[in-house]
Amino acid sequence: MKKKAFKAALPYTLPICVGFLFLGMSYGFMMRSKGFSFVYPLCMSFFIYAGSMEFVTANLLLSAFNPVYAFFLTLMVNARHLFYGISMLEKYKNTGWKKFYLIFGMCDESFTVNCTVDPPEDVDRGWFMFFVNALNQFYWVTGATAGALLGYVIHFNTTGIEFVMTALFVVMFINQWEEAKDHKSALVGVACSVICLMIFGSDNFILPAMASIILCFVGMKKHDENKRKERLGKAEKTIS
Amino acid sequence: MTITQQIVTIAVVVLGTMTTRFLPFLIFPEGKEPPAVITYLGTVLPYAVIGLLVVYCMKDVPGSGHYGVPELITIVFIAILHKWKRSTLLSIGGGTVLYMLLVQMVF
Numbered sequence: 303m304k305k306k307a308f309k310a311a312l313p314y315t316l317p318i319c320v321g322f323l324f325l326g327m328s329y330g331f332m333m334r335s336k337g338f339s340f341v342y343p344l345c346m347s348f349f350i351y352a353g354s355m356e357f358v359t360a361n362l363l364l365s366a367f368n369p370v371y372a373f374f375l376t377l378m379v380n381a382r383h384l385f386y387g388i389s390m391l392e393k394y395k396n397t398g399w400k401k402f403y404l405i406f407g408m409c410d411e412s413f414t415v416n417c418t419v420d421p422p423e424d425v426d427r428g429w430f431m432f433f434v435n436a437l438n439q440f441y442w443v444t445g446a447t448a449g450a451l452l453g454y455v456i457h458f459n460t461t462g463i464e465f466v467m468t469a470l471f472v473v474m475f476i477n478q479w480e481e482a483k484d485h486k487s488a489l490v491g492v493a494c495s496v497i498c499l500m501i502f503g504s505d506n507f508i509l510p511a512m513a514s515i516i517l518c519f520v521g522m523k524k525h526d527e528n529k530r531k532e533r534l535g536k537a538e539k540t541i542s
Numbered sequence: 543m544t545i546t547q548q549i550v551t552i553a554v555v556v557l558g559t560m561t562t563r564f565l566p567f568l569i570f571p572e573g574k575e576p577p578a579v580i581t582y583l584g585t586v587l588p589y590a591v592i593g594l595l596v597v598y599c600m601k602d603v604p605g606s607g608h609y610g611v612p613e614l615i616t617i618v619f620i621a622i623l624h625k626w627k628r629s630t631l632l633s634i635g636g637g638t639v640l641y642m643l644l645v646q647m648v649f
Contacts, residue, residue: 320631349556359555367547369554376558382591383559387566388576389584395572408563410595417588462642465616468599469637472620473630475592487586491593504601511597515590516583523582 307429310421315437318411321470322438325353326445327452328463333360334453335460347446351409351439354467355379356446378508386413393417397428404428407435409442414474490518612644 330343338360346356355376362372386408393416394401404416412435421430479488498511543551570576603610620637627633 317631321634324635346552350552350559352559355555355559359552362551362555363543363548367543367551369550372551372554373558376555377562380559380562382594383562384566385583385587385591387563388570388580389588391566391570391576391581391584394567401567405563405567406560413588459646460642462645463638465613465641466634466638468596468613469616469620469634469641471592471595471599472617472637473624473633475596476621476624477630478589478592482589487589488593490586491590492597494590495594495597499597499601504605507601508594508598511594515587515594519583519586519590520579523579 303426304429307421307425308433310425311430311433311437314415314419315434315441318415318438319441321466322411322441323445323448325466325470326442327449328460328466329353329356330446330449330451331453331460332357332449332463333446334450336360336364338363338450340447340450340454343446343450344443347443348439351407351442352380352383353409353442357464357467381508381512382410383408386410386417389413389417393427393431397431400428400432404431404435407439409438410474412438486522487519490522491515494518608649612641612649615644616641 326347329347330340333343333346334340342363343356346359350356350359358375358379359372362375387405390404390408390413394404397404412431415434416431421427475488479485482488494514495507495511498507498514501507502510570580600610600613603613616637619640620633623636624630624633
């Protein structure tokens with residue numbers, strides 16, 4: 303059962319493998335260029351296991367000690383995981399002890415695969431998702447460690463390498479755009495974020511952006527429900 | 543920072559990350575049905591969050607030296623390449639290389 307799930311999961315993780323090795327290596331390489339031993343990216347990629355936050359933590363480690371600020375900054379940068387969790391409440395049901403690891407390792411990429419891919423019917427869903435997570439984490443930790451080790455021997459101009467994160471999200475955005483039936487959700491996300499960025503500035507816009515996105519969706523749902531009720535009411539009148 | 547302070551900082555980041563990942567499952571344990579609004583949010587939010595992340599990546603661009611020109615060129619390039627070849631990795635890799643060339647050599 304495990305072998306089958308592993309074989310089903312592997313192909314979906316291969317594109318992520320190349321991406322994670324690449325991104326992980328650039329992260330490890332950057333850590334090394336800031337003077338950290340390879341033990342740092344190794345431990346951070348394993349325990350934090352949230353890409354963008356690991357880049358941010360590198361900066362935190364180089365500035366003054368302030369754990370409270372670090373905690374709230376983490377909550378803001380990773381708040382999107384709350385949404386992922388809500389989306390996965392159903393799918394993680396009945397997965398037993400694996401559930402703990404599925405939640406621990408719920409990064410953007412594992413979430414995307416586990417949320418959108420339905421494994422073949424004869425494959426156990428819990429083990430499928432488990433291997434998607436485990437393989438992705440393996441690629442990420444390997445990449446980060448290898449990048450730091452490479453940093454001991456190779457030196458080249460890495461300016462602009464951080465754009466790999468932007469490119470990743472842009473491509474994910476295009477993919478989602480094409481598979482969605484209506485583009486309201488994507489447009490709400492972009493519009494609220496841009497407006498909040500202009501009002502609150504780049505350091506403070508994430509929380510208001512998330513709040514306004516949620517408010518928009520709740521408002522839209524209420525609006526839809528009212529419309530449906532109106533239609534139902536009309537239908538009843540014509541029947542009577 | 544001392545080594546102890548570095549370990550505390552990393553531990554706090556781990557704690558923050560795990561809070562965001564475990565909280566929904568603690569609030570809505572198995573068997574407890576989340577309200578309709580929450581399940582609805584679960585279906586629409588992933589699309590919105592990717593949009594938010596794109597904006598998050600671009601958040602410091604307006605303040606940088608080149609008014610977002612290299613970023614804009616690269617994103618248009620990624621969109622065309624992705625429409626044409628349909629390869630996620632080629633689009634990401636090609637876009638990153640183009641951006642690195644642009645900021646290192648042109649701008």
